[in-house]
Structure formats: C-alpha cells, structure tokens
Amino acid sequence: MQIRVRIAPSPTGPLHIGTARAALFNYLFAKKNKGSFILRIDDTDTDRSSKAFEEDIKRGLLWLSLKWDEFYKQSERIDIYREQLLKLLEEGKVFWCWHSQEELASERDHFIRQKSAPRHICEFRDLDKKEARTGEKPILRFKNNEKEEVVFNDLIRGKIEFRPDLFGDFSVAKNLEAPLYNFSTVLDDSLMKISHVIRGEDHISNTPKQILIYRALGFDLPEYAHLPLILGKDRSKLSKRHQATSLMQYEDEGYLPEALINFLALLGWREANDDGEELFSIDELCKKFSLDRVQKSAAVFDVEKLNWINSRYLRFLETKDLAVMLKKYLKPAWKIKTDENPERWIKVAALEQPRIVKLEDITGLVDYFFEEPFLDKEMLLWKKQNAGDAIKHLEKIYELASDLQDTDFSKDILEKTIMPYAGEAGRGEVLWPFRVALSGKTTSPGPFEIAEILGREETLKRTYKAKETLES
Ligand SMILES: [Zn+2]
Structure with a gap:
C-alpha cells in the first residue's frame, strides 16, 4: 500500500505546537515508509480564514524542514x-x-x-x-x-x-x-x-x-x-499561557529548528531502545519513528525541557556559525563593533556558548564587552567582605596586571600572574571583586577569560574604576 498522510490545519490562527507536532509525526511516518506528506489548508470557513495565517503555517513548517509533497486548499475545491x-x-x-x-x-x-x-x-x-x-x-x-x-x-x-x-x-x-x-x-x-x-x-x-x-x-x-493530548506542565489543557502565540515566535527568540523538532518528537513518542537518549536529529527520527511507540497518555509541554534541548544544540554548533547567528540579536551599535573586530566576537561567542539557552539571551550576557558596566558597590563585595579588603585586592591585581605587556594578556598568563596572590588572600575574596569589576554581573565567565578579551587597557581601567567606586 502506498502510504499517504496529511495535515489539514485551518488558517484561523497561527501555527501552534499541536499542529506542528501532528505535522512532524505525519512527516516522519511518511518518510519512514517512503510515502507522501500532504499539506491541505482547511479554509472553507471564509469568514475566519486568513491568508496571513496560511503563510504563518507554511513558514513555520518550512522553518522546521517539514516540506510537504503535495499542497491543496479546500477553498479551491x-x-x-x-x-x-x-x-x-x-x-x-x-x-x-x-x-x-x-x-x-x-x-x-x-x-x-x-x-x-x-x-x-x-x-x-x-x-x-x-x-x-x-x-x-x-x-x-x-x-x-x-x-x-x-x-x-x-x-x-x-x-x-x-x-x-x-x-x-x-x-x-x-x-x-x-x-x-x-x-x-x-x-x-x-x-x-x-x-x-x-x-x-x-x-x-x-x-x-x-x-x-x-x-x-x-x-x-x-x-x-x-x-495523545498535549497538556501544560500544570496538567491543564495546553493554551496560550503555556506556549508562544506562533511557532515563529520560537524562531524570533532564538530556538533552533533542530531543537524544536527534537522537542516535538518527544511529545508523545518514546524512543525504541529506552536507553535514555533524548537528542535525535531529524534523520535519526525518520529512521527510528514508529506509531507503536506513541504513548496513549497525555504528553506534557515543558518549556524547561525545550530550553535544555536548545542549549544542547547550541553547544553542538561550530562557534563561528553560532557567532553569526547571535549577531542578529545584538544592538546595532554592538553589531558594528563585531564587524570591526570579528575575531574578538568569535572569542566572546565561544565564552558564552556553554551558557546560552536561546539566542536572544545573548544581549543580556555580553553587554559588558560593548559597554562599560554599571558597578554596584554591594555587588563588588564577596559575601561579608569589607570594602577596605576588596580595595586592597583590586589594587594588587592592578599592580600585577599592569606589569604585563599587551601581548601577555592571555587567560593563561593572567592566571599564572594573579592566582598565587588569590591563593594566599582567598580566591573568592580576590577573584569576585575582580570579576564583577570587569562584567558588572553576579554571574559571568571567569575574570581571566573576560580580561583576555577586554585587553590590558580596558581591564586596568575597569579594575581601577571598581576601586574608586568602593572608595566613594
Ligand atoms: Zn431539522
């Protein structure tokens, strides 16, 4: 028997998770069985159907690489x-x-x-x-x-x-x-x-x-x-509260289509070996998919799971490719700076690659590489540290770092230069104020990695400024 499957969404709203999942399961079933996947737009309700929603549905499916073999519109039939x-x-x-x-x-x-x-x-x-x-x-x-x-x-x-x-x-x-x-x-x-x-x-x-x-x-x-039904994490019917308004919103926020496909596949489908593996490319899914492994009980839409999958896929990327993708999310002024110094931007991307959950996060993560951070006095202090101690450590770091040449300003050399002191005076006591001085954040990559990218002049400037802030 020739396998032929279809989805028939109504263009009365944008592409949402339920339709996207149905599209994926139909697509996988067709590909696995060398059959055809048909997209049929159910637009007989002319009052509620719109061309814009039809386009949103098509765009979303193509973004997910779920290309149909045949296309029909019911209004033409x-x-x-x-x-x-x-x-x-x-x-x-x-x-x-x-x-x-x-x-x-x-x-x-x-x-x-x-x-x-x-x-x-x-x-x-x-x-x-x-x-x-x-x-x-x-x-x-x-x-x-x-x-x-x-x-x-x-x-x-x-x-x-x-x-x-x-x-x-x-x-x-x-x-x-x-x-x-x-x-x-x-x-x-x-x-x-x-x-x-x-x-x-x-x-x-x-x-x-x-x-x-x-x-x-x-x-x-x-x-x-x-x-099976898709429920929200609170076990209620999946609604607008749980999901983005359109699947395309996930693209806007910086989810990768590969991650979303993987996530949708896990909404009701269990992998054949039960070996706990949860990451599958679409080619693997095409090979492994079977209706026998679709569960009867409701599937739960858990955005944390989607975030986890997306962060894994972001780590798999070549850093230079990630760097290109991330640029779309930067402020225009920052974009110009990355164009002026693409090598530096790739270094920043590499630093953040293990930390990004979705591409749009980048703006909040890397602002301090483009703009001087705002320094908060309290934040500069490690736990119950007093300002005098923090000032003393920042002065010492300033002194040690200013002895280095521009060309020596690498993570390794900085570490070798400053760590013996931090070892004696207390790692948190020394490194926390230094790191916050450079990034203005409670969480960020380590200070030596940041300093290497900022360079000697900027690192010294920020260290000095942090000391002044504490003294004021
Ligand atoms: Zn009647």
Missing part, C-alpha cells in the same frame, strides 16, 4: 464538494433541514435538561425539498439511520466504539458551497487516497461521524491514529 453533496442528496443520504436556530437551540436545551446528549433527529429527513418552509435558510444534514455500533481500530489506542444514535442527523454543510469540517475532510481524505489519518486525540469524537460519511460515499476507510 468547492465544486468537488458540491458535486458529491448533490449526489448524496439524490441518493437520499443527506437532506435539507429547515429548522431555525431558535428551534434547534430549544431542542438542545431539552436534551441537556434530561441529561442526555444533544442531537437532532430531523422531521424533514424524509420530506421532499418542495414541502419545505420558505423564508428560512436550510442546512444539509446526514440522514443517520445507523443503529449498529461504529467501531474502529485506532493504531495507538486500540478498539474504539461509538453509539451512532447519539449523533442524530448531524450537519454536513451550511449549503452546497459551504461544506462543514467532517464532510470536506472525508471527501478530501478519500479523493487524496490518504492511507493513515494521524491527528490529535481531540478529533476522536469526529471519527464515527466521518466513518458514516465514508460509508455513505462508498469509500474505503483509512487507518486511524490519534495522538
């Missing part, structure tokens, strides 16, 4: 839906329901009061259109005569059964030009020869209605696989 709706009307499998919104609402309330599932068993189901009311806008409903349980075998969840009488005569189109979700989905999945429908668990309740439509149209059923 209205004639196809219309033709099949007319055929089903002729065969008496769908019919026009003339009930008003008010009538349907009061019927729904009635069922809810009786504590049973709201459904509409329509008295127009067996009438000719001519006998209908005038002045109302009718909708098309599926004539649901099914009494047998609708059963399907979900590749992830096993056998799932539904009582079809609970759906009543469900709607399939607002009119011949406006098919509703379940109808257009089934028709397209059939015509596009989709072999496996892999989608989120929230679609399980649509599946029995879709199976009834498949039967009415006389098409073979696809295989179904419903992916």
Whole structure:
C-alpha cells in the first residue's frame, strides 16, 4: 500500500505546537515508509480564514524542514464538494433541514435538561425539498439511520466504539458551497487516497461521524491514529499561557529548528531502545519513528525541557556559525563593533556558548564587552567582605596586571600572574571583586577569560574604576 498522510490545519490562527507536532509525526511516518506528506489548508470557513495565517503555517513548517509533497486548499475545491453533496442528496443520504436556530437551540436545551446528549433527529429527513418552509435558510444534514455500533481500530489506542444514535442527523454543510469540517475532510481524505489519518486525540469524537460519511460515499476507510493530548506542565489543557502565540515566535527568540523538532518528537513518542537518549536529529527520527511507540497518555509541554534541548544544540554548533547567528540579536551599535573586530566576537561567542539557552539571551550576557558596566558597590563585595579588603585586592591585581605587556594578556598568563596572590588572600575574596569589576554581573565567565578579551587597557581601567567606586 502506498502510504499517504496529511495535515489539514485551518488558517484561523497561527501555527501552534499541536499542529506542528501532528505535522512532524505525519512527516516522519511518511518518510519512514517512503510515502507522501500532504499539506491541505482547511479554509472553507471564509469568514475566519486568513491568508496571513496560511503563510504563518507554511513558514513555520518550512522553518522546521517539514516540506510537504503535495499542497491543496479546500477553498479551491468547492465544486468537488458540491458535486458529491448533490449526489448524496439524490441518493437520499443527506437532506435539507429547515429548522431555525431558535428551534434547534430549544431542542438542545431539552436534551441537556434530561441529561442526555444533544442531537437532532430531523422531521424533514424524509420530506421532499418542495414541502419545505420558505423564508428560512436550510442546512444539509446526514440522514443517520445507523443503529449498529461504529467501531474502529485506532493504531495507538486500540478498539474504539461509538453509539451512532447519539449523533442524530448531524450537519454536513451550511449549503452546497459551504461544506462543514467532517464532510470536506472525508471527501478530501478519500479523493487524496490518504492511507493513515494521524491527528490529535481531540478529533476522536469526529471519527464515527466521518466513518458514516465514508460509508455513505462508498469509500474505503483509512487507518486511524490519534495522538495523545498535549497538556501544560500544570496538567491543564495546553493554551496560550503555556506556549508562544506562533511557532515563529520560537524562531524570533532564538530556538533552533533542530531543537524544536527534537522537542516535538518527544511529545508523545518514546524512543525504541529506552536507553535514555533524548537528542535525535531529524534523520535519526525518520529512521527510528514508529506509531507503536506513541504513548496513549497525555504528553506534557515543558518549556524547561525545550530550553535544555536548545542549549544542547547550541553547544553542538561550530562557534563561528553560532557567532553569526547571535549577531542578529545584538544592538546595532554592538553589531558594528563585531564587524570591526570579528575575531574578538568569535572569542566572546565561544565564552558564552556553554551558557546560552536561546539566542536572544545573548544581549543580556555580553553587554559588558560593548559597554562599560554599571558597578554596584554591594555587588563588588564577596559575601561579608569589607570594602577596605576588596580595595586592597583590586589594587594588587592592578599592580600585577599592569606589569604585563599587551601581548601577555592571555587567560593563561593572567592566571599564572594573579592566582598565587588569590591563593594566599582567598580566591573568592580576590577573584569576585575582580570579576564583577570587569562584567558588572553576579554571574559571568571567569575574570581571566573576560580580561583576555577586554585587553590590558580596558581591564586596568575597569579594575581601577571598581576601586574608586568602593572608595566613594
Ligand atoms: Zn431539522
């Protein structure tokens, strides 16, 4: 069998985590089985669909390297839906329901009061259109005569059964030009020869209605696989509170697409060997992926995990490549300085590489390489150190460092020069004020590494300034 899978996002919002995960799982399944991955934009709701969201979805998928093999827009297929709706009307499998919104609402309330599932068993189901009311806008409903349980075998969840009488005569189109979700989905999945429908668990309740439509149209059923829900870390349904508004926001913040792919794969998929390995390239995922290893229980969206994965991928990068990526996040004035001295910028990037979680962090980490830091008196003092001691140590460092030539101003030589003194006087006592003098921060790389990049003149200047600050 030729494997063909699809995702069918609505362009009524930007690409979000759930759709991106469904896209990845479909993509991996297709690639593993040498099949086709189809992108179908579900834009039949013309009021709510927008071109901008369609572009956001496409841009996000391409950013993740999830390139589709075929592309369709449902808004361009209205004639196809219309033709099949007319055929089903002729065969008496769908019919026009003339009930008003008010009538349907009061019927729904009635069922809810009786504590049973709201459904509409329509008295127009067996009438000719001519006998209908005038002045109302009718909708098309599926004539649901099914009494047998609708059963399907979900590749992830096993056998799932539904009582079809609970759906009543469900709607399939607002009119011949406006098919509703379940109808257009089934028709397209059939015509596009989709072999496996892999989608989120929230679609399980649509599946029995879709199976009834498949039967009415006389098409073979696809295989179904419903992916587990994605919950926030607080175990509530994933919402805007938990995730970025669009997947593209992750790009803006400086997550790598490789890291996001890896993270999405772990949202419900367990690696085959259970050896604890959690980092996979997309090629590895293509090889290893299988639906058997998709979990039934909900997956948890944990941004800390994403951050951890991203920081690992940032460490794997060649420093010179990282340095280029980071420049985008620098202030314009800093960018000019990095262009003037690219070697220095690569050294800074190397220093921060083990510390960056996402690229946008860089601005807050390296400001002191571009601008003189603001020095806080309290911060300059190590624990309960008194200012007099700190001044004494800074003076000593100044003296030792000024004896060095420009060319000797390397991390190693500085260390050799200053560490014997720090060893005697106390490492924290000596190195803390020195490091804060250079960086203005409570956390940063070590003072010798910073000093090497700042150079002799700037290091001496900042050391002296720290001493003055403490004296003031
Ligand atoms: Zn009706």
